[in-house]
Amino acid sequence: MARRSTSAKDAGAEPDDFGNEVLLRGRVRSDAELRELPSGTALVTLRVVVPRSQPDPSGRKASDWVDCAVWSARLRARLGGWRAGDLVEVRGSLRRRFYRAGGDTGTRLEVEVSGGRMLRRASS
Numbered sequence: 001m002a003r004r005s006t007s008a009k010d011a012g013a014e015p016d017d018f019g020n021e022v023l024l025r026g027r028v029r030s031d032a033e034l035r036e037l038p039s040g041t042a043l044v045t046l047r048v049v050v051p052r053s054q055p056d057p058s059g060r061k062a063s064d065w066v067d068c069a070v071w072s073a074r075l076r077a078r079l080g081g082w083r084a085g086d087l088v089e090v091r092g093s094l095r096r097r098f099y100r101a102g103g104d105t106g107t108r109l110e111v112e113v114s115g116g117r118m119l120r121r122a123s124s
Contacts, residue, residue, distance in 0.1 A: 020093045022111050025119065026050035029065055032082045044070040044080045048090055048111075067110040068092065075113060085122025091115040 029047035036042050049065045056062040068090055070076050082088060092113040099106055 022090075022092050022094055024048050024050050024066055024068075024090045024111065026063075026066075026088065028082050028084055028086045028088055028122075030084045032070075032080050034076070034080055041071075042073075042076065044076045046070070046079070046082060048088065067108065068113050069095075069097070069110050070113045070116075072114075075116065079113065079116050082118065083122055086118060087120040087122075089117050089119055 026048045029049050032044050032046040034042065034044055046068050047065050048068055049063050052062045052064065054062075070079050090111060090113055092111040092115070095110060095112040097108050097110060099108070
């Protein structure tokens with residue numbers, strides 16, 4: 001028998017009621033970039049700009065940008081060719097990643113990509 005966590009019990013919800021799934025449709029901000037971490041692990045990073053459904057308080061159309069990390073070799077090969085302006089769909093999960101840069105430590109919230117597809121290639 002599965003044991004419920006205290007927080008799920010307190011909220012009145014079963015653990016299966018929770019999830020961490022992200023679906024973004026937007027434009028790639030700059031070309032996907034292949035990076036190698038100091039550990040030797042390769043990843044592709046990209047930024048997706050997603051328009052908001054509501055304008056900001058001043059009435060201007062607003063958008064958000066979301067950093068995405070692609071770890072799987074298969075997806076790196078497929079998504080690594082995405083270019084600035086491409087209209088794409090990205091699926092994944094939110095992840096908080098901790099890192100060291102110089103003498104400082106930092107944290108990033110990004111989408112860990114589990115799938116994606118090109119909706120329309122940008123005009124050249």
